[in-house]
Amino acid sequence: MVPFIKSCAYWCHLKQCRVYIVMELAENGSLLDIIRRDTYIDEVRARRWFQHIVDGVEYCHERGVVHRDIKCENLLMDIEYNIKLSDFGFARGHMKPKNGVSPLSETFCGSYAYASPEILRGVPYQPQLSDIWSMGVVLYAVVFGRLPFDDTNYNQLLKVSSRHIQPGTF
Template sequence: QPNIKRRIGKYEVGRTIGEGSFAKVKFARNCDTGQAVAIKILDKDMVLKHKMAEQIRREIATMKLINHPNVVRLYEVMASRTKIFIVLEFVGGGELFDKIANHGRMGEDEARKYFQHLINAVDYCHSRGVFHRDLKLENLLMDDAGNLKVSDFGLSAFFQEARDDGLLHTACGTPNYVAPEVLNDHGYEGAIADIWSCGVILFVLLAGYLPFDESNVIDLYRKISCAEYTCPPWLPFGAAKLIARILEPNP
């Protein structure tokens, strides 16, 4: 029995390399060039019931133009009758989340390098009107050379809605990384929310754990709303000051 490979467009699809609540990610290869890619597969129903088609089209058009060393490239988007396929750059070095989970907190120099990569990526995308809205360690990948690559930029529109007031609603973000104004659902600016998440990420890189981490969601939201967290004694003074400036509950 020959091994019949599944094809999506010009891509030969292989193993599943990731799975989330909204999407499955598969390893694939471009049959024309041999280039390795990752294909994120979404159910069309999930997306269309959010009535986000217009914003998705806009963000994806922008993402196709974005070419930055610290942002996972988006090559193309295809659709079948029931699925949407997002073809992305394949990044082989794993998640920053696993690095911290397995090896603990980072030294100041290493954390500074990754934070710099993160801010470069965020600044570049924001300057082009693309926001992330769900920045967390699980979305920060590393390539084989140890460079940070932010994944899912511009894709949060799939799980969001912008209302008539022009602000974004529905907290799609992971609660521990989410800014107070996102939790309050008064609508929020994508840029401000992303910067808050960067502050949480910097804390985790240097501390080895989350600044806001309660099993009870009510307690978690309360602590985030007033930015109630404690820096461990080993946190460098400069970093602690920067984190305090970022994690400002009333920006």
């Protein structure tokens, strides 16, 4: 079992042509559930949980896997309140840099509120860096109890999230 990544087992029942995905139980729900319940997350928990997120994402990136949908809802809590990265539905493999060049992604994935400015602009982006942007949005939500950007107005979201960020510098 990999720390800070939700483990899954696949089971197929051939008679009924159904695929069942069985996941490790998240006894304490998602990080979003905790934020909604507690509103204020103390610094000790925030640091611990963010380190779990960093460790899980780093593990993936070192193996050439990008998540592309990091958000509070996809960070699940086990019985001991350890965060586990889950929902790899938008994940992509084989994304390790080759000859010092990181492959770009052109697919919009994830949620507007957590998306990097490049994704919102619809330009090719480095998915590892977009995962890191999303981690920053999660950290903001943990510390302040709300998201940094309002995602109900796409144009305003694009304007605000891009402020002071030059294309290609993130």
